Amino acid sequence: MSTQTDFYELLEVERTADDGTIKSSYRRLAMQWHPDKNPGCADSEAKFKAISQAYDCLKDPQKRAAYDQFGHAAFENGGMGAGGGAGMGGFSDLGDIFESFFGGAFGGGGRQQARRGADLRYDMEIGLDDAFHGKDAQIEIEVSQGCEPCAGSGAEPGTGARRCNLCGGNGKVRAQQGFFTVERTCPTCHGRGEVIESPCRSCGGEGRVDKSQTLDVSIPPGVDTGTRIRLTGKGEAGPFGSPPGDLYIFIHISRHPVFERDGTTLITRVPITFTTAALGGEIEMPGFDGTRHAIAIPAGIQSGKQLRKRGAGMPVLQGRGTGDMVIEIAVETPTRLTSRQKELLRELQATETGEECPDSKGFFDRIKGAWSDLRE
Numbered sequence: 001m002s003t004q005t006d007f008y009e010l011l012e013v014e015r016t017a018d019d020g021t022i023k024s025s026y027r028r029l030a031m032q033w034h035p036d037k038n039p040g041c042a043d044s045e046a047k048f049k050a051i052s053q054a055y056d057c058l059k060d061p062q063k064r065a066a067y068d069q070f071g072h073a074a075f076e077n078g079g080m081g082a083g084g085g086a087g088m089g090g091f092s093d094l095g096d097i098f099e100s101f102f103g104g105a106f107g108g109g110g111r112q113q114a115r116r117g118a119d120l121r122y123d124m125e126i127g128l129d130d131a132f133h134g135k136d137a138q139i140e141i142e143v144s145q146g147c148e149p150c151a152g153s154g155a156e157p158g159t160g161a162r163r164c165n166l167c168g169g170n171g172k173v174r175a176q177q178g179f180f181t182v183e184r185t186c187p188t189c190h191g192r193g194e195v196i197e198s199p200c201r202s203c204g205g206e207g208r209v210d211k212s213q214t215l216d217v218s219i220p221p222g223v224d225t226g227t228r229i230r231l232t233g234k235g236e237a238g239p240f241g242s243p244p245g246d247l248y249i250f251i252h253i254s255r256h257p258v259f260e261r262d263g264t265t266l267i268t269r270v271p272i273t274f275t276t277a278a279l280g281g282e283i284e285m286p287g288f289d290g291t292r293h294a295i296a297i298p299a300g301i302q303s304g305k306q307l308r309k310r311g312a313g314m315p316v317l318q319g320r321g322t323g324d325m326v327i328e329i330a331v332e333t334p335t336r337l338t339s340r341q342k343e344l345l346r347e348l349q350a351t352e353t354g355e356e357c358p359d360s361k362g363f364f365d366r367i368k369g370a371w372s373d374l375r376e
Helices: 019-033 042-058 061-075 094-102 128-133 274-279 339-351 358-375
Strands: 120-126 135-146 161-163 172-177 180-185 194-196 208-219 228-231 247-253 260-262 265-273 281-286 292-297 306-309 325-332
Touching (some): 042 061, 120 135, 128 247, 274 325
């Protein structure tokens, strides 16, 4: 059984800590125990190496998962090592298996390529008016950027990396397992082929630091909830000067007080008086383009009827044309009437024959017929 100190204890974090918390704690401890800050202290140097080893494991999702399950045993006796996968006898991936059997015929072999920085996501909420016209906006994010003092190398300024003694700068080591020679990622340099002996004080040897960054974002007309805008190279900086990832802006459209949106169609519910519904008329609806659209109300219109205004909707994203505006009619029954208005309505009621509202007449005729059938 291993007697090594628990990696989480070394980094002074809980086992449930997220990546950001682990990184922050590591940088704090690396600065505290760095050999340059404690010259001639063997304990400090040993502590620095131990926390570096712990962070190297816990920052990698695969290594961390293996460590959480098996502890230090995951990296012993042909386990994951510095780059292997649990249950695969020390192979980091299928490429390692092919390389060991076929001598790199599948594109492997040699020093590993620098790992690209992670892609990032930013959620932005805008109004429907901004989605119609488009807009230029600025956002501020906290993102890893290349460390300036060491120029992203991870080495203390004035120093450099040396060739790894274990793999000879190849980034991979070979071991005999039975009849086969197995090649896997070097556990000392982790595939880089180089070893940094004096990590940069500013970044703790990572070659990158977290900084606030202000970015300009151009939002085109016609965007909708779920639209992604990609900012190439604005994601997290890659380790040791490798290329950065991308930043993806995810658009969310806030609720509008008048319109609902369905693709390029704008939908709104418009209440009208029952006299307008009976006699017909006209209403005006404002468009986001500044136009006041005249909507003709035909006489006798019923609640739920939809009227369509062509070309008064949302623009097509990165295309031509616009959608429509749909007006759903809701006939409103008056609740506050003057004595004179009630008198006029009674006069109207006295002249009704039932033919004015054929749906109502038909319904009650059917009720009478059904009642007569029941009585017979």
